[in-house]
Amino acid sequence: MRIAIIGGGAAGMMSAVAANENNPQAEVFLIERNDSLGKKVIISGGGRCNVTTGIEEIKLVLEKYPRGAKFLNSAIHNFPPRAVQDWFEEHGVPLKCEEDLRVFPASNKGTDVVRAFETFFAKHQTKVLFKHIVKSIEKENNSFIINFKDQKSLSFDKVILALGGQAYRQTGSAGDGYSLAEILGHQITELAPSLSSLTTKETWPHKLSGLSFLETNFKAFGQKKYQFSGPFVFTHWGISGPAIFALSSLLAFENFDQKRPLKIQLDLLPEKTFEQILAELKNFMDQNLKKSFKYALSKLVPLSLATIALEQNKIALEKNNGELSKQELRKVATWLKSLSLTIIDRRPGHEFVTAGGVELKEVNSSTMESKICPGLYFAGEILNIDGYTGGFNLQASWATGYLAGVSASKT
Numbered sequence: 001m002r003i004a005i006i007g008g009g010a011a012g013m014m015s016a017v018a019a020n021e022n023n024p025q026a027e028v029f030l031i032e033r034n035d036s037l038g039k040k041v042i043i044s045g046g047g048r049c050n051v052t053t054g055i056e057e058i059k060l061v062l063e064k065y066p067r068g069a070k071f072l073n074s075a076i077h078n079f080p081p082r083a084v085q086d087w088f089e090e091h092g093v094p095l096k097c098e099e100d101l102r103v104f105p106a107s108n109k110g111t112d113v114v115r116a117f118e119t120f121f122a123k124h125q126t127k128v129l130f131k132h133i134v135k136s137i138e139k140e141n142n143s144f145i146i147n148f149k150d151q152k153s154l155s156f157d158k159v160i161l162a163l164g165g166q167a168y169r170q171t172g173s174a175g176d177g178y179s180l181a182e183i184l185g186h187q188i189t190e191l192a193p194s195l196s197s198l199t200t201k202e203t204w205p206h207k208l209s210g211l212s213f214l215e216t217n218f219k220a221f222g223q224k225k226y227q228f229s230g231p232f233v234f235t236h237w238g239i240s241g242p243a244i245f246a247l248s249s250l251l252a253f254e255n256f257d258q259k260r261p262l263k264i265q266l267d268l269l270p271e272k273t274f275e276q277i278l279a280e281l282k283n284f285m286d287q288n289l290k291k292s293f294k295y296a297l298s299k300l301v302p303l304s305l306a307t308i309a310l311e312q313n314k315i316a317l318e319k320n321n322g323e324l325s326k327q328e329l330r331k332v333a334t335w336l337k338s339l340s341l342t343i344i345d346r347r348p349g350h351e352f353v354t355a356g357g358v359e360l361k362e363v364n365s366s367t368m369e370s371k372i373c374p375g376l377y378f379a380g381e382i383l384n385i386d387g388y389t390g391g392f393n394l395q396a397s398w399a400t401g402y403l404a405g406v407s408a409s410k411t
């Protein structure tokens, strides 16, 4: 049996492993346009590669996918985060789980993850074809003819499409998979960037660039109301960090720009009620009537933020605690509890994943085989599945890749 796996990223590499392991007699071809494997894996997690999550309970893992969770159920049960970790450890990549449950190679090197696959392929004589750009696929009776840009066409019994999405195109995933899936009769759902920083209309966040918060509550007001909590950071252009990535994922299909901005509201002090903030500030102010209010506020939030809070509420920076009016105090407390920002953009070209992809109704979730074109399988980001940051996108790629590889190699 000849199996072609198109795309040497996370999903394709894991498909090739599973096909080889499950059917050592099968001839497994891993076809990649680049001259090396796993370019995106190597840059993922800031070069450290957040391989998967340390969350063990599958129900909780599935909650991290705003799209595709139900479909993923079989694949993740079959190859859960624990099994993924075991696989890497058994193939020479010791891992570590950090406090926030993100799992990385102990070496902090994404290259080690890819090296594990390269070693496996060399040992199992997997045929890795580099610099092969797939242009089209034809199905003739029970076989598939793959046509390349510069090479001779090749024929296969089974094909796994693992060409990724269209985020970070410079890594090789430029959206070609969607047109190949369409040629073979599949629908592609609406595509949108997901997991990106957000640009604000307000320019003051750049003055706080780098200031991070461990826990903040967010509400976004698009066609629906969205809510999320978690860490975030002010950036040169607006806001970023895990909670903002998650929010961007929920907002993936919302249209917003300069002309149609989107309002979000932040609670910068979620652990305190409005009344507690007032009481704490009042208490400190009463005992320090001659000191500046900015100083009182800096007992609650960093001084740089206290300064912006006063500027934004038009309170003189040098105003003493004794001079501050009740209304001014309430205004500042309200600002901290429901700070309003205007979102006008996603940082274009900087998103981590593509939301949308191959219509899941057309794929058998227990095997990853197409319901429309027998012998054709899908794995990874090409599918209409995407997760939050924290190792969930790679986990989906390993799991769907593994299942597709096992299913395609069955005789």
Ligand SMILES: Cc1cc2nc3c(=O)[nH]c(=O)nc-3n(C[C@H](O)[C@H](O)[C@H](O)COP(=O)(O)OP(=O)(O)OC[C@H]3O[C@@H](n4cnc5c(N)ncnc54)[C@H](O)[C@@H]3O)c2cc1C
Residues within 6 Å of the ligand: 006, 007, 008, 009, 010, 011, 012, 031, 032, 033, 034, 037, 038, 039, 040, 041, 043, 044, 045, 046, 049, 050, 051, 052, 132, 133, 134, 135, 162, 163, 164, 165, 167, 168, 171, 172, 173, 174, 175, 176, 177, 351, 352, 353, 379, 380, 381, 382, 390, 391, 392, 393, 394, 395, 397
């Ligand atoms: C900067 C960044 C950081 C990230 N960090 C993390 C993280 O830490 N943890 C996490 O879980 N997720 C992370 N992600 C997301 C995750 O990396 C992807 O979801 C995952 O790698 C997708 O795997 P894939 O195999 O489906 O696709 P890809 O990794 O995109 O692989 C597709 C492959 O197909 C090849 N290809 C495309 N077209 C053709 C063609 N016509 N012919 C031949 N070959 C072709 C491409 O060259 C590529 O090698 C990150 C993404 C980015 C961009």
